[in-house]
Amino acid sequence: MGKEQRTEIISNYQLHEKDTGSTEVQVALLTERIKQLTKHMMANRHDYSTQRGLLKLVGQRRRLLNYLSHENVSRYNKLIKSLGLRK
Numbered sequence: 001m002g003k004e005q006r007t008e009i010i011s012n013y014q015l016h017e018k019d020t021g022s023t024e025v026q027v028a029l030l031t032e033r034i035k036q037l038t039k040h041m042m043a044n045r046h047d048y049s050t051q052r053g054l055l056k057l058v059g060q061r062r063r064l065l066n067y068l069s070h071e072n073v074s075r076y077n078k079l080i081k082s083l084g085l086r087k
Helices: 003-013 023-043 048-071 073-083
Strands: none
Touching: 003 023, 023 048, 023 073, 048 073
C-alpha cells in the first residue's frame, strides 16, 4: 500500500480534519491490508508466516469492530456498509 493510497483511505474515513487514528480509519486501513495479503495468499499457498500475519490482522479488525459496535452502532453500521464487510 503506497503513501498516496494510505492518505486517500484516511481522508475518506476520518471523522475530522486531523483524524488519523479513529476506529474507522484503523479498520479501513486493516481491511485494505487484508485484501492485499489475501491476494498474496492465493498465489503463495504455503507462505505460512504471511498466513499467520493475516490471521492476526483479521483478529485485530474484529476486535476494533466489536468495540465500535458497542460504542456507537450507527457509526458501526455506516462503516461496515461502506467497506462491504457483512452480507
